[in-house]
Amino acid sequence: MLGLMQDQPLLISSLIEHAERHHGDGEIVSRRVEGDVHRYTWRDVARRARQVAVGLDGWGLAAGDRVATLAWNGYRHLELYFGVSGSGRILHTVNPRLHPEQIAWIVNHAEDQALCFDATFLPIVQAIHAKCPTVQHWVLLCEAGKLPPDTGVPGLVSYDAWVDAQPSGYAWPQFDENTASSICYTSGTTGHPKGALYSHRSTVLHAYAAALPDVMSLSARDAVLPVVPMFHVNAWGIPYSAALTGAKLVFPGPALDGKSVYELIEAEQVSYAAGVPTVWQMLLLHMKPAGLRFSSLRRTVIGGSACPPAMIQAFKDDYGVEVLHAWGMTELSPLGTLCTLKNKHLALPPEEQMKLLLKQGRAIFGVDMKIVGADGQDLPHDGKSAGDLLVRGPWVVREYFKGEGGDPLVRDSAGRAWFPTGDVATIDADGFMQITDRSKDVIKSGGEWISSIDVENIAVAHPAVAMAACIGVFHPKWDERPIVVVVKKPGADVSREELLKFYEGRTAKWQIPDDVVFVESIPLGATGKMLKARLREQLKDYRLPGA
C-alpha cells in the first residue's frame, strides 16, 4: 500500500523558488573579477536564473544538454547553478586549475553546448576553443559592453548583455527528480577524468543534509563564505543549502589571499566559512602579525585535506573560532562525514577532544560507510582496524558518465552495492572515521588532487627514463607536493632540471613535481607493481629543497 502524501519531485528549482518566496531580500555579496564588490538579493538571483533559463531556451538547448562553467565563486556562477539545472539542462562545472589539454578533453567528453567563463580564464578559452567543436556558445561573465576586443573567440557574448535581454517571466519545468542536474569530473588516479553525474534528487537531499546542525549548521541567521570552489564539488553544496535555509552568501571571487579574505569576512560579518587548509593558513599569516581579530566568524569547516592540529588550536584559542573537519569527494556530491562531537564528549578534557577533532568525522545520515579488509570482509569499528573505506547512499555515484571505468561498485553478501572510496581508514565505536592512507597513492596538494600516475606517465615519456614513481612528500604550505623518483635507462642521461623542464606544457604548472630523485632501482611487487609504500619508507628522511 502506498502512502497518500503529495507527489512532489525534489527539484533544484524548488530551492531557488523557496529562497525567492521566503528570503527574497536575503543578501548575496560577491567580490568580482572586476575588482569591486557586488551585492544583490535572493530575489535577484531567482529573476536572473529565470532569464538564464529563457536564454538557454532561445539558443534551442534541449533538456539534458550540458552548459559548462569556468568560473570563480560569484553571483553569476550562482545564477547559472540554478538557471541551467532548474531549466532541465546539466551544469558542468570545470576546474580551471587543470591543464588546458585536460579541460578541452573534459569539455569534449561532456559534449558541452555552451561555456561560460570568468575573464581570468580567457587565456584558457583562447587555447581550447578551436578544439571544442560541440561548444556553440562562448559567454564571458562580464557586463554588457565590456567584452575585450579581438579575443579570437568566435561569437563571444557578454553574459550580462545576454541575460538582460531575456524576459524574466518563466515557470520552472516539473520533471522526474532523478533527472541529471550537474556534472563534475574527478581527476582520478588512473586513466582519463571521470564524470560524476548528479541528479536533482541527490542534490536536494544533500542540501538538506549539509545544512543540519551536525554538518554545516546553516540557518537564516548565517552569513556564509564558501572559499571552497563552485568549480569543483559544488562548493560542498553550499549554494544549494544557502537557498534552502535563506542564509546570506558571501563570495570571494578570485581573491583568496589572506588580506582579501579577512576584509570580506569582517565587512560582511561572515559567521561561517568553508575552505581548505591552505587558504586558512594564508588567512592566519595575514592576521597574526597585524594582531587582527574576527568580530563575527564563529565556525569554519575544513576539508580537502587534514587540518594541522596547530591550526585548529590557533583558530580556537587565539580567535574563538570552532574548526570542524569535513571529508568528502566528487563521487559523494561531496559530503560524507563531518567531525562534530557528541553529547558524551563534551565533558572530555581538551586534549581528548582534540584527538577526536583530528579525525574526519561521523557519517552524515544518508551516507553509510564501513571498512573492509583485503578479502572484502567487514572490519570492526574499533578505531584500530584499518581497511578500505566503502560508502553508499542516495548522493553517492552508481556509475560514471558514459560508463567510463565500468562498474565502480562492490557488492556485499546482502547484495548491497558500495562505492570504494580509494581511501584506507579506521572507524571507531562512536562512528568517527579517520583516513590513514590512500589506497591509490594520489597526492593532495593544497586541497587539489594530483594523479601520481599522470606524473609518472610524463616522466617515462622522456627518452632517458626507464621507470618513474611519483609520491607525495610533506610541504608546509601545500600539505603535500609530488616528487618523482626516477630510474634512468642504461647508458642514458637526464638532469633534474631537464626532466622538470620536460613537464612544462605537458601538465598544469601546479601538477609538475617539485623535485626529481634519481635511484638505482624502484622496489617492485610480485605482480610487477611498484611498491610505493616501501619507496616512501626508503625516502622517509627526504626533505623538499627549501622546505
Add this chain to the structure above:
Amino acid sequence: MLGLMQDQPLLISSLIEHAERHHGDGEIVSRRVEGDVHRYTWRDVARRARQVAVGLDGWGLAAGDRVATLAWNGYRHLELYFGVSGSGRILHTVNPRLHPEQIAWIVNHAEDQALCFDATFLPIVQAIHAKCPTVQHWVLLCEAGKLPPDTGVPGLVSYDAWVDAQPSGYAWPQFDENTASSICYTSGTTGHPKGALYSHRSTVLHAYAAALPDVMSLSARDAVLPVVPMFHVNAWGIPYSAALTGAKLVFPGPALDGKSVYELIEAEQVSYAAGVPTVWQMLLLHMKPAGLRFSSLRRTVIGGSACPPAMIQAFKDDYGVEVLHAWGMTELSPLGTLCTLKNKHLALPPEEQMKLLLKQGRAIFGVDMKIVGADGQDLPHDGKSAGDLLVRGPWVVREYFKGEGGDPLVRDSAGRAWFPTGDVATIDADGFMQITDRSKDVIKSGGEWISSIDVENIAVAHPAVAMAACIGVFHPKWDERPIVVVVKKPGADVSREELLKFYEGRTAKWQIPDDVVFVESIPLGATGKMLKARLREQLKDYRLPGA
C-alpha cells in the same frame, strides 16, 4: 537524461540502522507507566525493533497491515515506530483522549490487525475490544509476567514477553519509498475522523527538515524531551529526527505534571523540549514558587496553539530558555512553519523581535505556502492581507485514507495542487505566517482540537434544544474551552446542568463544553449558516464561570 547516483529508497528502517551503527550507545530514557525510569540505548531500540518485526512476521501480518498503538511517549512505543513501519506494516497511532466510541470507529476504519496499549488505557480496550473484529492481537505494553488477571481482553499478551521471545536477527526489507508507513486520524471539524497516510519518503524528508537549525535544530549533542505525544502527529517527528541525528531521547510517559517534567529535565540534562503551552504552564507554575532553575534546558518549541507572550517572556527572562513557535497539522506530518528570526532581525529591539516571535513562523523548505482570497486569487505577503492558508509539499496529504472526504486539494492556475489548511492567516514580506482565524471554527483546548460541530450535534440531539452553536472562549489554562450557545424549542425547557449532564457518555469528558449560554436567537447568514463571528462578537464580554 537521468543522473547516475545510487538508487536508494528513503526508508524509516535506514533511520534506525543509522542510529544503531553510528550512535549505538546513545541513550533513550523513559519514565514508564510502571512509575520507574528506564534507560537503554539506540542499539537496544534497533535490536528490539527487529524483534518486533520478527514477531509481526510470526503473526502472519502482511506488508501494509495496520498495527495500532494507544500509548504514551516511551521506549516501547519507539520500538513500535521503527519495528512496525520498518518491516513494511503501517503504524496506526491512536489518540487515547478520544471517546472510546470514536477510538473503536477509527480502529475499525483502519482495520487494525493488532493493538498495543499502555496499562493506563486498559479500560478503553476493555470497552472497545468486542466492537473491533479486525483486531487479532491485543498487546499490553508491560513486562513479562505482569499481565493483570481477568482483563476480559481475549488473548491478551505481554509486549515484553512477546518481543523477548523473538530472535533479533532480521534484515530490514527494501521497498518503494512511497510505501505507506503510518497513519494518524485527524479529528476534523466535519464528519468522521479522516486518516492521513504517511509514507517512508514523506517521513524521512520530514525528519531531515525537522532537524534543521531553523526548525528543531537537533544534533548528537542534544538531549530531547518530546512532551508532544507520539500518539498524535508523530510527536512532531522527533522520534525520527532523533534517530537521524543521534540525539538522546527523554520520554515523560504519562507524568506531564510540572514536578515530574521538571525533575526529568534536570535529571537527564535535557537541552531541548517540545510541547504545547498547557504543559509548559504547569511546569512554570511548579518552578516559580520553589525558585527552581534550569541547568541544561536552552530551547523549547511550542505548538498546538499560540503561546501567550507572557510565557515566552518568562521563559526567556527568568529562565534563559528560548521559546519558538511551531505550526503544523496532522495533514502536514505535522510541521509546516517554525518561528526563528533571520539575520536582519538580530539587531531589532526586543519588543520588535517579540512581535515576530508571536507569529507562527516561516515555511520550512519542503513546504510552500500562500494565502488566497474568497475568489481563490493569491493575496499579497504584506503581513496585513488575511486569507485562507494553502500549503503544498512532499509531506502534505494528497488525499485521506480510503478517499474519505473526497479530493481535499485545490488547484491554482498553474495546475499546482494545494492543501487548504482551514486556517486564515497573514504572511509578511519576510515569509512569517500568522494565524488570524480558523475558517472552520474549531476549538483548540490544551493543544487538542475540539470539533464545534460535534458539540453542537449532541446539544441539538436533546429534545428541548432548537439550535446550538459551539464557540471557543478564553481559558487561562487550556487556552480555549468550548461553550455552547443554545436556543430552546418553544415551550420546552432544559437547565444548564441538565444539558451538560446530557453530554456525559456521548463524548470525551474534555470535549464537554464548560458552559451553556441560553439565547433567544442565533444569527444566521444568507445560506442558513450560523454566523459564529457575529456570535463571538455578541459574547465578547462573556467570561467562563470561575475563570
